[in-house]
Amino acid sequence: MEKIVEGDVYWDRVMRALYSTDASIYEVMPLAVVFPKNVGDVINVVKYGYRNGVSIHARGAGSSLAGQAIGSGIILDFTKYMNRIIEMNVEENYVWVEPGIVMEKLNEVLEKYGKFFPPDPASSHFCTIGGMIGNNASGMRSVKYGNTIDYVEELKVVLSNGDIIHTKPINVDSIEFKEKLGLNTFEGKIYREIYKLFIDNRNIIEKSMPKVEKNASGYRIEYLLRNNVFNLSKIFVGSEGTLGIIVAAKLRIVDLPGKRGLLLAFFDSLEKATNSILTLLKYKPSALEIMDKKYIDLVRDHYEYMRERIPGKTESILIIEFEGENEDELKERLDIAKNVLTKQLGTAFNVEIALTEDEMENLFEVRRAAIPIINKTRGLRKYPAFIEDLVVPPDRLLEFIRGMYRILEKYGLDTIIFGHAGQGNIHTHPPINLKDPIDIDRMRAVCRDIYRLVVKLRGAISGEHGNGRLRTPFMKIEYPELLKIFVKVKEIFDPKNILNPGPKINYDDYY
């Protein structure tokens, strides 16, 4: 390996142990860890894997919550060397980057030009663009700005046999597209087969995809062809390193907003909060977050100043962010939304407005407070991520949350609920003892029941964190018809199953 790689190669136990975990509950010891210095290194490692049947696992910051950034073969860590901005064009609103660049670092540079890359996972201060593409990451502001997939325009990808391709939007009536289909290479074979797969199954894809605005489960095959334009780049977004290794990405960037401000709205019932969501969405907020009573109680218990701030009868809180060109426009939008909540709908019993950076930070602190608290909990039962990323259409949110409470109660579990209400994306962490086989069985049963409920409501089992090792075994519940199409996608791109085997397609272990 050292002979074919200019970057760093590690075989030692300590390094391998460091890379045996991500932010999930899983642990898999890799064979080796490689920090590629350039595209040539990536090609050589992939060719080595292809020849020798050794699996290759692309990795950014390793902050995945579902076990998709680990594996038993060679880990390719892009953070050390392949982390640069390759080209930036602020007039034409795009940037080419290497996959290992940290999202926040990219935005620090773009900010100087009044631009930003909008998808905003809570992990943006350490997660990489490669990992965001791998997971189709998104965050609080995706209710306005969309998800990573909406910003990936072109990619350079090393395929499973080591060939490198440049993917971009191509009109299907163009000569260029015909040439792609006619190529006598692995790339040509992929274009022919994936295009045919898409066309042959168009109706089933359309019919079977969850009816939600964010989805990190399965392959995003429905994005391949839009308005007669075929863009192979889209299938790599959310593919968790299972279809190809991204070595460069062209991302769309947008203008920074003029001003941002927040509303903190208090409700004396969950129903009143969820019933306000659809109306609030009409006013185009840039974030719309929800917290349930148990979440609020937890925050109140741990922070005295929150106790004073949150009225005793509060059963649910919405944090609603708006953007405006200037302060006047922003204030007007905040006032309108406040009026909607307190007068027009009459659902909130109190609404506070925050306009300064400090005030906004204080309010967002309420939203961020719970996870650090539960992570510090002592005792055998911890709060692992296992049903932490559910998504349903926002108009089904109340039905979903109530159903979820019922299911958890059936299994004797309690939980806190919070998340991106504007897109129906709920984060929840019931307590589980991962060393207790009974609790592990309970965990599986909860997943199965809750995923069935999600599917009944036309939702997805992951909105932004991905399938990984955690959710892949449940994909048959979500995609009874599409799963066989996903298997074909995997086989088209990775016939030897060397690219991050385990996540997305699991040949023998579906529930």
Ligand SMILES: Cc1cc2nc3c(=O)[nH]c(=O)nc-3n(C[C@H](O)[C@H](O)[C@H](O)COP(=O)(O)OP(=O)(O)OC[C@H]3O[C@@H](n4cnc5c(N)ncnc54)[C@H](O)[C@@H]3O)c2cc1C
């Ligand atoms: C505290 C915390 C908060 C989080 N909050 C959010 C959130 O709000 N929203 C959200 O979406 N996620 C969130 N996550 C999950 C995770 O941080 C994000 O999905 C993030 O984008 C992953 O980036 P990463 O660099 O850590 O990628 P990794 O975890 O290293 O990799 C992610 C996936 O991408 C693949 N991959 C990485 N690089 C490449 C490449 N070059 N080519 C092909 N595939 C590649 C990997 O194989 C893996 O399957 C959170 C995680 C934590 C720990």
